[in-house]
Amino acid sequence: MAHLTGELLIGGERRFGIHGEIKGVNPATGETLEPAFGGATTADVEAACALAAEAFGPYRSLPYETRAQFLESIAEHIEAIGDDLIVRTMAETGLPRPRLEGERGRTVGQLRLFAGVLRDGGFLEARIDPAMPDRKPLPRPDLRLRNVPLGPVAVFGASNFPLAFSVAGGDTASALAAGCPVIVKAHPAHPGASELVGRAIQAAVAACGLPPGVFALIHDSGYEVSQALVADPRVKAAGFTGSRRGGLALLAIAQGRPEPIPFYAEMSSINPVILLPAALKARADKIAPDFVAALTLGAGQFCTNPGLILAIDGPELDAFIEAAGKAVEAAPASVMLTPGICQAFAHGVAALTDAAEVTTVARGVPGPDGSHTGRAALFSVTAADFLANPHLHEEVFGAASLVVRCAGQAELEAVIAALEGQLTIALHMDEADHGIAGALLPALELKAGRILVNGFGTGVEVAPAMVHGGPFPSTSDGRTTSVGTLAIARFLRPVSYQNLPEALLPAELKTQNPLGVVRRVDGVMKLG
């Protein structure tokens, strides 16, 4: 097993943090895991920010090819950790081996995808408006535009994707690709996995000869360090995945700074699934087990977990609920990520169970007493009651879902109109449903970042056309995505250069296009 030291990783060096301690806990056994991880002080935050600011200039000035190779080097160093990474992450999260092996593949694939983004150059959004010296009444200057990185980025990883959305996850990969140094605040639920991956990044920084301030990893024994990190004037943007409460607290700090910064928080979503009439009639018995499989996947701990089912009431919906209820009853209890998450899930389920207007359809198999396991739960409610009680719109993180019985299409539309912003909305439909689906789509696309058909949101493809984002409060900034190649845009801003001599232009804007990037020339897109 790789030797963990519990140290902070700052500026290419390691030191043990002196502000409290964090220890991993095995949620499957309750066992506390060694070693202790030292919490950072605000002085450590200062040091990491100063180094990041210092590294920013040289890092962003590197050729894009060098930056691409750095991302690939991180991927290789993560792979080189070998099975120790899987074993430690399993112990810290209770997630099973195949899931974590897949997640590791996704993590390194994501890094390599952004290497491709850098080689493609489309993210630069290069534009050239050639001069028109003879234009009347005034000549037109030569104008050229490209995107530049914002500056050092703070990353707050997620508990539920300890690899793909943590230390070397999507936020880190997209920020590093954009040319921004990254300071990661490790999630306390997987400090060991964080250290292993952080050391891999640190090794890649060294192997590529980059300024050591390009990356830092710090632990926080409370909230102070996270707050200091978002408030630091050298930090120019932040990415966050977690609870609405945590996200909003840090968002307020980001907005209240003397210089406000973009704060990209991915917070909460109940991911409505709409069962349209023809599909429900034709295959309720097929959709139901697929739904329960998506609901219980990873103990329901996906941001895109299907927490809400909307359908028009009737015998077909009764059949669906019955079939789904049976599948839920057969679902084994699953270890949740942390004792705290497990407790919050139990509270959320209890609140639904106790709500007078809510019917408990089914509960999954209970776990052993004292285990940190989540027991799946399916509830139902009428649309009228759902509309009357905003608490029923709140996310219960884990394998719990609520079926909303709508009296007809009008009530279904009323429920959709009352929804908060979502990461995903799924439609189950057959060809006979195209009419109603087409009628609903305009409302749906204003409520969610991704609309999907005959599936569930739980598979989030890392691809150019993915949007993992959505209107508030699913994220703090619905104009962006945190998964897929478009995520790089969060850490960029455009700069226009007017009459800059050819010799001083960045390569992507030189007239001969030496990098061969896609550019918009005089308003017309040209391939490189």
Place this chain on the structure above:
Amino acid sequence: MAHLTGELLIGGERRFGIHGEIKGVNPATGETLEPAFGGATTADVEAACALAAEAFGPYRSLPYETRAQFLESIAEHIEAIGDDLIVRTMAETGLPRPRLEGERGRTVGQLRLFAGVLRDGGFLEARIDPAMPDRKPLPRPDLRLRNVPLGPVAVFGASNFPLAFSVAGGDTASALAAGCPVIVKAHPAHPGASELVGRAIQAAVAACGLPPGVFALIHDSGYEVSQALVADPRVKAAGFTGSRRGGLALLAIAQGRPEPIPFYAEMSSINPVILLPAALKARADKIAPDFVAALTLGAGQFCTNPGLILAIDGPELDAFIEAAGKAVEAAPASVMLTPGICQAFAHGVAALTDAAEVTTVARGVPGPDGSHTGRAALFSVTAADFLANPHLHEEVFGAASLVVRCAGQAELEAVIAALEGQLTIALHMDEADHGIAGALLPALELKAGRILVNGFGTGVEVAPAMVHGGPFPSTSDGRTTSVGTLAIARFLRPVSYQNLPEALLPAELKTQNPLGVVRRVDGVMKLG
């Protein structure tokens, strides 16, 4: 003269606002202009927002070609107002005829440019990742992405561009192009020009058969209506051009809503001009009069007015200051936009005059007693004193500029590092300056949205490669521009469609690409 009624324009109708009155004032004469314009109530805001929300769905669903024709129709209707628009705007703003005729051309040109953007379709950022049904371990779904509009947009026009950045200005044109209904809060300094242009838009809405809620124009006799507009839950974004104080106040409302919204404020900038050694040595006598011409253009009331000159001290800088001082002394006083702006300018100039560390180099010709004219002013200060006094970094809106004498390149770099975010930074350079320019550029592009060479920022080309934006506090969101075709991106967000049947896909994402738009297919850019 076109008959002005002073009415609010809401939902295709007109009614006189009952919440106080606003009257235009001729700043050249002090004369109050008829008629009175009735201030809106918060109930009027409610009504305009309800109509905008209702119009949003149908408006955004129109073919892009129809939307383009609507923008062109607005341009035609503005042109059809004829000279009355120029005459009334001259009376309300004190701006001269040629400037306003040019600005009208810019306004209609901008609308037509966005019609072209709609026909081009690049703003949709269409992406298609085809399905891979045989991929292992899991098949890849079909994913398609495009941008959709945010929703109704509130626009707060600028005093200093009563046509090109007001009722039918850049924010309105880009928001309407994006598919967002627009509610304009008229600037109280030119209510008559606002009514004329507002009626032109209203007529274009009717001529194109659009839902009347697509456009509204309201007057505000205080601040209440503006605040209510930004707070209204149906408003999904806002564009603002004005003071830092006003912008920050509305930004706080936008951020503090239950659902925060993007608030694009273009606020303040002193637009540093850096005179590099070789250029200064070779042609101080040529740069100086050009500088003073830019400084005094439009009474210095440009967002991009050159309010700061940075150079390395020495006899060449003395020569520049002497030549610029002479040109300032010859500069006639100019009528300013409003008595309030004139007073604020006088206060700002008095503060610089009274500052012990600041030298008054020259003042322009004084205007007649009691006239609302601005008298140009040129000051100088050492870099050490500039660095020590943050008040010297603040914008004085009008024809005032401060020369900062730097002891050498290191001090010049220190001054640049201490600057706040700017709309523009200009460099005057000759070939021998390329070395120092190249060394400064990385710092400059982090401080400004546009870097220009051997010119001044006052000409803002409306073009694809323009950025009129910049880091805080020049704007509230440095990731965007308010001038040029890229401005449309402020009012859009991406949506991803997964496995949506071909029949339900929007035209820009249908496999056959019937609109012929540029798309990124499987990560590779393809021309339409």
